[in-house]
Amino acid sequence: MEQLWAIAITIIAASTPLLIAAIGELVSERSGVLNLGVEGMMIMGAVAGFGATYLTGSSAVGIFASMLAGAGMAMLFGFLTLTLLANQVATGLAITLLGIGLSALIGENFVGKQIERLPNFHGIDILIIFSFVLVGLVSWFLFRTRYGLMVRAVGDSHTSAHSMGFSVVGLRYACVAFGGACAGLAGGYLSIADTPQWVENMTAGRGWIALALVVFATWLPKRVVLGAYLFGTISILAFVVQTMGLNVPPQLLSCTPYLVTIVALVLISRNKRVLRANTPACLGQAFVADR
Amino acid sequence: MKKLLISAALAAMALGGTQAHAADKLKACWVYLGAIGDMGYTFQHNEGVKEVQKELGDKVETVYVENVPEADAAGPIERLARDGCKIIFTTSFGYMEPTLQVAAKYPNVMFEHATGYKTAPNVSTYNAKFHQGRYVEGQIAAKMSKTGVAGYIVSFPIPEVVAGINSFMLGAQSVNPNFKIKIIWVNTWFDPGKEGDAAKVLFSQGADIIVQHTDSAAAITVAEQQGKLGFGQSSDQIKFGPNAQLTADVDNWGPYYVRRLKQMLDGTYKPLQSWDGMAEGTVAMAPFTNMPDDVKAMAQKTVDDITSGKLDPFTGPITKQDGTVVGEKGKPLADGDILGMNWYVKGVDDKLPQ
Structure with a gap:
């Protein structure tokens, strides 16, 4: 039992950062903004979260700092793409490169430092619980509130939304900032709660997985949960299988999380009508007000 | 990645601006798999480079490129060779083929590949037990x-x-x-x-x-x-x-790096396959x-x-x-x-x- 719980908690801890980062990116993409800088915002969140916790001794400050750092990077992305109308794909990639380099620079003095791990009850910490609350809130916001409808409208047809009097750019800024804060928090989860340490490049590509999850989950929050947990579960079970000596080739095991998650999400999303209804039609397109 | 770009830019500047000056110094270059802040394998190689700087001072100019993926290593290695590095240390097993590939094009540059087993007239290997x-x-x-x-x-x-x-x-x-x-x-x-x-x-x-x-x-x-x-x-x-x-x-690479660069400086350098252990302090x-x-x-x-x-x-x-x-x-x-x-x-x- 204890052993099963240890594995379950490892799975939850591996899935949580993916879930938080993906749900943030989902909101950003729903508003029509494709931010490929998730990895960069995440790593900035990781370094800021660790650094703030180390300097103040408070994980609450650390959590706040990680969100702030992610949102800050996102605002930079927003300024470049929404105000200056730079290409979203290229800018997102630049944000990722910038984040990795800048975090290494900022984090130089934090390498090898110790912080108290985020308090937890049998491995369950506040951020794990919060991740589910977040999914619920996002789902409710997008599909049950007026503002959610506005966000979706902006993502589906920014010209119509604009002619109805919505502030396209304003809403997009808000969604991008929210996505950045979530990505930052996901990074902070890694450096404050999961393995409490700072080391350069510690997100190691998790931002890209989160990005892929949003697309394969057809921009639906519940499917993002499924995708993140499927990925986390299979990555950890692949390790468990190895320790049991079942002689399955480890190379095969290490690609199964990707394969299974993609196949599963593609299968449940094969309904073309649902797919078309949920894909933000203006995803990645710059908006220029014509009047 | 950012640092990679910066160091590449710096290398280019060094080549363009101060070529005559740089020629006095032995330019030694390193290719790292991870980040120097990984507190592990790459960190230790960089500690070895720091020892080189301490021991050989201004006789040697050291340059490094970090976070170089094994699959795309040929480009960064070749850039270093083109930018006037006289000796290039490629520090990961997966750099074996790219190192050999670039070495064949630059016969006057010496290459040292860590933990591999294939050599060439200008490719040495070094490893630790x-x-x-x-x-x-x-x-x-x-x-x-x-x-x-x-x-x-x-x-x-x-x-x-x-x-x-x-x-x-x-x-x-x-x-x-x-x-x-x-x-x-x-x-x-x-x-x-x-x-x-x-x-x-x-x-x-x-x-x-x-x-x-x-x-x-x-x-x-x-x-x-x-x-x-x-x-x-x-x-x-x-x-x-x-x-x-x-x-x-x-992994204590300093003594090896210092030894090899000293050999380069006094002209006794020969390609070899080195495998040091506790006895040599590596x-x-x-x-x-x-x-x-x-x-x-x-x-x-x-x-x-x-x-x-x-x-x-x-x-x-x-x-x-x-x-x-x-x-x-x-x-x-x-x-x-x-x-x-x-x-x-x-x-x-x-x-x-x-």
Whole structure:
């Protein structure tokens, strides 16, 4: 039992950062903004979260700092793409490169430092619980509130939304900032709660997985949960299988999380009508007000 | 990545602006797999470079490129060769082919490839007998483990890693013949999240000591969190596990780099295949901590014996996993057998991925 719980908690801890980062990116993409800088915002969140916790001794400050750092990077992305109308794909990639380099620079003095791990009850910490609350809130916001409808409208047809009097750019800024804060928090989860340490490049590509999850989950929050947990579960079970000596080739095991998650999400999303209804039609397109 | 761009830009500037000036100095360049802040493998190479700067001062100009993926290494290596590097150290096993490829185009540049086995007239190889340190760790693990099981996190099934597992196991068996290890292949050199997850899984499966052949300090951090024990990898990681780290096998590349560059400077440089160990100081152990004095004494004696040449971890006869026996009684295995090792010793409960 204890052993099963240890594995379950490892799975939850591996899935949580993916879930938080993906749900943030989902909101950003729903508003029509494709931010490929998730990895960069995440790593900035990781370094800021660790650094703030180390300097103040408070994980609450650390959590706040990680969100702030992610949102800050996102605002930079927003300024470049929404105000200056730079290409979203290229800018997102630049944000990722910038984040990795800048975090290494900022984090130089934090390498090898110790912080108290985020308090937890049998491995369950506040951020794990919060991740589910977040999914619920996002789902409710997008599909049950007026503002959610506005966000979706902006993502589906920014010209119509604009002619109805919505502030396209304003809403997009808000969604991008929210996505950045979530990505930052996901990074902070890694450096404050999961393995409490700072080391350069510690997100190691998790931002890209989160990005892929949003697309394969057809921009639906519940499917993002499924995708993140499927990925986390299979990555950890692949390790468990190895320790049991079942002689399955480890190379095969290490690609199964990707394969299974993609196949599963593609299968449940094969309904073309649902797919078309949920894909933000203006995803990645710059908006220029014509009047 | 950012630093890579900056250092590439700096290298370009150095070439364009101060060529005459740069020509006085020997330009030595390094290609790193990870980040110099990984506190492990790449960090240690960079410590070696710092020693070069200290020892040789302004006679040498050092340049490095970090975070170079093994698959795309040819471009960055060639850029360094073009930018006037006289000697280029490529520090990871996977750089073997790209190094040879670029070396063929630049016959006047000397290349040094770490941990590989293929050479050319201008390509040397250098390696360290990391497995010597792992033998000592195996003995300590067998003494310190309560469950008699160690968890072992590994990257890729290359000879260096396999020899490490075998050496650890032989060390452990010399203390407790029934000692067991559980192995997880994470298929990466550096991913703190994955390495940490693997450590958690191994602890949940009954291991109480963690060993790793990956580059970050995540595993020892997890050991510290869970009140378990472990070994640092490549670098002294005591900061990450003040109550968890027993010792660490430290890669000490400085003496080798200094020696080779001195040879370049005084013209005695010749390509070679170097394989140093504890005797030359390239493999060192971090201080023995978190263990009783008798275990410390045992570990120190083993280190002394390996250093003096009295003990070799791979002394025959050795029984392989499949039951066949290699090596003559009392004689160490040939270097080639260790550098090309693709089999497990008896007692390892895992199938070697091919």
